[in-house]
Amino acid sequence: MTPITQSIPALEQLVDRFGRRLHYLRLSITDLCNLRCRYCMPPQGIEKLPQDMVLTLEELARVSRVAVGLGVDKIRLTGGEPLLRKGLPRLLDELKSLTPRPDLRITTNGILLAQKLPELAAGGVSTVNVSLDSLKPEIYARITGLGDPAGREALAKVWGGIQAALAQPGLQVKLNVVLLGGINEDEIVDFARLTLEHPVAVRFIEYMPVGRNTPFQPEHFLAAEQVLQRIRALGAVEPLAQRPGDGPAQRLRLAGAPGELGIISALSSHFCATCNRIRLSSEGQVVPCLLSDTAVELKPLLRGGADDAALARALLEAARLKPQNHHQGVLSPHAAGCQMSRLGG
Numbered sequence: 001m002t003p004i005t006q007s008i009p010a011l012e013q014l015v016d017r018f019g020r021r022l023h024y025l026r027l028s029i030t031d032l033c034n035l036r037c038r039y040c041m042p043p044q045g046i047e048k049l050p051q052d053m054v055l056t057l058e059e060l061a062r063v064s065r066v067a068v069g070l071g072v073d074k075i076r077l078t079g080g081e082p083l084l085r086k087g088l089p090r091l092l093d094e095l096k097s098l099t100p101r102p103d104l105r106i107t108t109n110g111i112l113l114a115q116k117l118p119e120l121a122a123g124g125v126s127t128v129n130v131s132l133d134s135l136k137p138e139i140y141a142r143i144t145g146l147g148d149p150a151g152r153e154a155l156a157k158v159w160g161g162i163q164a165a166l167a168q169p170g171l172q173v174k175l176n177v178v179l180l181g182g183i184n185e186d187e188i189v190d191f192a193r194l195t196l197e198h199p200v201a202v203r204f205i206e207y208m209p210v211g212r213n214t215p216f217q218p219e220h221f222l223a224a225e226q227v228l229q230r231i232r233a234l235g236a237v238e239p240l241a242q243r244p245g246d247g248p249a250q251r252l253r254l255a256g257a258p259g260e261l262g263i264i265s266a267l268s269s270h271f272c273a274t275c276n277r278i279r280l281s282s283e284g285q286v287v288p289c290l291l292s293d294t295a296v297e298l299k300p301l302l303r304g305g306a307d308d309a310a311l312a313r314a315l316l317e318a319a320r321l322k323p324q325n326h327h328q329g330v331l332s333p334h335a336a337g338c339q340m341s342r343l344g345g
Helices: 057-069 088-096 113-122 137-144 150-166 185-197 224-234 308-320
Strands: 024-028 074-078 103-108 125-131 172-179 201-206 237-239 250-254 260-264 277-280 285-287
Touching: 024 057, 057 074, 057 088, 057 277, 057 308, 074 088, 088 103, 088 113, 113 125, 113 150, 125 150, 137 150, 150 172, 172 185, 185 201, 185 224, 185 250, 185 260, 201 224, 224 237, 224 250, 224 260, 277 308, 285 308
Parallel strands: 024 074, 024 277, 074 103, 103 125, 125 172, 172 201, 201 260
Antiparallel strands: 237 250, 250 260, 277 285
């Protein structure tokens, strides 16, 4: 990749109008996905972006380098499904060479995880989050839109990838479970029990309205407090202290468990006051808040000869535009935000 000129004013940081330091960049590297999860995109899918609309590896690396110069110390690769992106090892090499080196993480649906795990290890990835909403083949097939037998086969690959990741020295493994009332809510205890058997972090995420093409269905909403009540059926639950750089999850542990639990209550208990995230969509939009329509276009700068200082100013402007709260609620959801499959959540 071509080196870029470092011309960012010293001491600039991504801090929004409310004093929140935005040091966590979520980098969507592709709009492609091999699943059709019901809460992420419509059943028919969405039209694939033309190749020239998606940021190149060089452009993704350049934005990341500028962001690190503005204080970003944690970068998560998302999609779509990031393991589908050609050239991923090359991008990881660029990101791990940044100074100061950011904490590199990735969120994947896990289907290709076992196959790609050596590339992630070589690329310096510290944490793999696997999106997995059911342990039951028939429910997994329904949620992902794969049907049977493809869903059953995919789930076996995902679980094989999780086991391989757990066996990888030094790699943290987390499972992201979007809760859907009436669909997978009876699996809460099964997922929580995994933390008694494996050193894995299971994070339960409230279902929320994201993107204009996927209508929110309130009947499937399950509040965080309901989740906690079911987890307590397994025994005493102890709170865990928040660590520097932790995300919005309320961290918990079942007594004696090698793993831990997390609950992300995006709707029932807004965590906007502590949000530290900024997102880059696969087509080059900087998105300050997942649940709003505000975005700053970077592609014209990236392809129009702008220097790093101009990119830095665009990122700082995006930080300035970050709203204080997202204003979404269970009883008052509204269609907003970039399509999830192009932003990565």
